[in-house]
Amino acid sequence: MKPVTQRVRMATIREVARYCDVSVATVSRVFNTPEIVSPETRQRIFDAAAEIGYLPNESARTLATKKSNMVGLIWDTDHRRPGWRHPFLQEILVTLKTALSAHGLHLLMLSHREPYLQAARRHNLDGVVIIDNGSQDPAVLALADAEIPCVALDLRRTGPTCTYVTSDNTGGATLAVQHLIDRGHRRIASITGPLQTAPAAERLTGFRAALAAAGLPIAADHMVESDFYLDGGHTAMLRLLASAPRPTAVFAAGDEMAIGAMRAARQAGLRIPDDIAIVGFDDIELAALVPPGLTTVAQDRAGFGTAAAEALVTMLQNAGQPPAPTVLPTTLIVRGST
Amino acid sequence: MKPVTQRVRMATIREVARYCDVSVATVSRVFNTPEIVSPETRQRIFDAAAEIGYLPNESARTLATKKSNMVGLIWDTDHRRPGWRHPFLQEILVTLKTALSAHGLHLLMLSHREPYLQAARRHNLDGVVIIDNGSQDPAVLALADAEIPCVALDLRRTGPTCTYVTSDNTGGATLAVQHLIDRGHRRIASITGPLQTAPAAERLTGFRAALAAAGLPIAADHMVESDFYLDGGHTAMLRLLASAPRPTAVFAAGDEMAIGAMRAARQAGLRIPDDIAIVGFDDIELAALVPPGLTTVAQDRAGFGTAAAEALVTMLQNAGQPPAPTVLPTTLIVRGST
DNA sequence: CTGAAAGCGCTTACAG
DNA sequence: CTGAAAGCGCTTACAG
The missing domain is CATH 3.40.50.2300 (Response regulator)
Structure with missing residues (x-):
């Protein structure tokens, strides 16, 4: 099969050297340690390189230096x-x-x-x-x-x-939960991410720390592990709503889960935040858009x-x-x- | 500064060759055209390579073949x-x-x-x-x-x-607009993306085609160029709502704009879809989530x-x-x- | 099926 | 400041 394009042959360092009547070593130096070659030859070589369209071959450089950039x-x-x-x-x-x-x-x-x-x-x-x-x-x-x-x-x-x-997942979660406490909540639940992930585990730690600092208990059935997804949050919320007494606030360790939880709450006829308050984590774009706006923890x-x-x-x-x-x-x- | 790690020296093809008492060419063939070397040596070389931990150096290969993968x-x-x-x-x-x-x-x-x-x-x-x-x-x-x-x-x-x-942006837009026509709309507006982008231009073409096919006119003030963003859609909708008579339906060439438009409509006290229908493009995740759900055109x-x-x-x-x-x-x- | 050898395009001590 | 030369680790005609 005949090539449709000539693979353009790139100019090599040798050609630049020949063109300038210097050694390839000098050309190489101009591109690597320009300060070490005399200003005039340096300029000559730069000009020639530009004219010829020379570009150092990265594979060759990597082979020689063992650094690939x-x-x-x-x-x-x-x-x-x-x-x-x-x-x-x-x-x-x-x-x-x-x-x-x-x-x-x-x-x-x-x-x-x-x-x-x-x-x-x-x-x-x-x-x-x-x-x-x-x-x-x-x-x-x-x-x-x-x-x-x-x-x-x-x-x-x-x-x-x-x-x-x-x-600072721990700190962020603490912030979120402290905020719920400040709003007067006492029965605060958590929907966590998959606990083998560091962010999920750390956010749970922050959740616990905030409650502990406030001397508030955590009901076992007020902590449900989920998956960071919307549907997961929905399902988790259903379980929380089935608990008795049910929480007045929930900290979801991810915004998608939080939004899923909001839907579940709304479908259950609850008003947000009056009947149940929800705070998320991540500040995804959606958080600002979903009514009534999701309180959340933003990352950098x-x-x-x-x-x-x-x-x-x-x-x-x-x-x-x-x-x-x-x-x-x-x-x-x-x-x-x- | 003393290196904290020995840069592990990788085994080379030469070492594998030496180890197996063959030439480097043969080793090379085993990795490139294995079918061309005898089964026994092939296996010996594979085994040796695995044992020594040999990995072909990509830079060297690229240099030799001019293909980088x-x-x-x-x-x-x-x-x-x-x-x-x-x-x-x-x-x-x-x-x-x-x-x-x-x-x-x-x-x-x-x-x-x-x-x-x-x-x-x-x-x-x-x-x-x-x-x-x-x-x-x-x-x-x-x-x-x-x-x-x-x-x-x-x-x-x-x-x-x-x-x-x-x-198929044109086809998709036609689909969307045809759908509005089927719903009985006659005054259909469009919020376009930046018209120098191909998708925006093509969607506009589809919009026009669908209206033309139905023999419907396009009011000049029912076509506003926007930027594919939420706020842009909001602003554009404001302009559409100020027109008289205002459209009963709008095709926004992107979901973000469509959602921005929905907000503008809602804030203006209009009900969706009764007072104004909206269809978007892209089927972003949000489209399914924002009430009452955004009709849109999904891409593959x-x-x-x-x-x-x-x-x-x-x-x-x-x-x-x-x-x-x-x-x-x-x-x-x-x-x-x- | 296999080997010896040239070549890919650079860099970098080593001399000067 | 510059050059000659070895070397980086492969591939691939060319012979056999």
Whole structure:
């Protein structure tokens, strides 16, 4: 089959060298350590490169230096939960991409077809960032113990070259529950996320801490584990409403669940917030839109990407030595549901 | 500064060869064209590779073959519209990643720090997929005219090695408007997206076609251009409500705008759908949730990623020869708003 | 079915 | 400040 396009042959460093009558070493230096070559030749070479359309071949550079200027992105779209959605994945990707590109780093999305660590090694990745989904996938965890710099999001994982960034889930949950207490509630229930995920577990801890601090009890049937999804929240709320006495307020550890819970409450004929108050977590877009507005805990969306990039770059500059974990502050957003 | 980790030295093809007492060529063949080497040596080499932990170095392979097994992802987070959101970016990424990985291809997210075409060449990308945002960025358009296989999403761009996949926006809009006509509406307005984007323009075309086919007129003040955003839809609706006679139905070319329009209508004291019917486009998650449910046109979300991957792979197998564009069917989802 | 050898396009001590 | 040369780890005609 005849190619429809000539694969354009890119100019090589050799051609630039020949053109300028210098050695390839000098051309290489101009692109890597320009300050070390004389101003005149440097300029000549830059000009020639521009004219010829020379671009350093990244594969060759990577082969020679063992640095790829690429960082892997592990975003494990859980097989068991194919519909799993991150509440603000897009923001994370944008900020991460932007912050990394300022350091000349590109993002390689790794597929789960091969163990992540293998892929990282084969591609000489400089580092890796993990967006966790609570799957506790061994292939993901293996990265944290390996030699490759890695930063985990929402997964409190550290290692010889591994650190993490996460929200202050505990603090945020405490904020939310304290707010309910301040509103006069005494029977406060919780709908949690899957407790094997760090955010779910931490938010539950915050919930407990706030109640304990106020000397309030937690009824066993006022704590139901759910799945971060809308329907899950709905179902969970049904169970809470069936308890006696039923709670006057509920803290749902995720906005989708909170919104599902609101629907269940409304369908049961309850008024929000008069009959039952609800507070969520995440501040997804929908939270502001669903009447009467969902009180919730906002995370620092942009912070994830930039903090992750910063941590990674720090490691790259310090031989993999990981910086301390970043815990992003959370803030309470009060709306009509409480 | 002392490295905290030994950069683990990966085994090379030479070591495997030595270990098995064969040439590196043979080892290479085992990994590239296994059928061409005798079963026994093949097995011996596989075993040895596994034992030693050998992984082919991708940079070296790319350097030798000029194929990187990476495809670039251009997802231009418009600087002028930083908050720009794709209605289902996450689905596209997942399906694209999955479909590509079945062919051993990885996704490299390109940053806008350098012209995309340059980046593609430097990295020896096998191809590129463009998720358009209507920016008409010359750096994006340049790709379509270059030698690198490329498939554009939502951007009807073809070229010597370029094809596209898009939704049947015109057909979808026609469906939506026809539905309004069937409901008995005669004064139907439209809130469009930014008309320089293909989806907005095409949906407007569909709107016009449906009205023309029914012999219905379009009042000039019943067509307002907006921005695909919620607030934009709100503002646009305000203008429509100020017209006289006002429309009895409106087709908003995006769900966010439609929802903004619904709020405006409701705030103006109108009942939906009795006083005014509204239909959107995209079937975002929110559409089903916002009372009374938004009638809308659904796109084939999963289709984008898989079709794009298919088109790209086809090109890779045919020397860049682009397949015909893919136009994904759309379907009307009727809910309470009409 | 297998090997020896050239080549892919860079970087980087080592000399000067 | 610059050059000659070795080396990074593969692949692939070319012979056999």
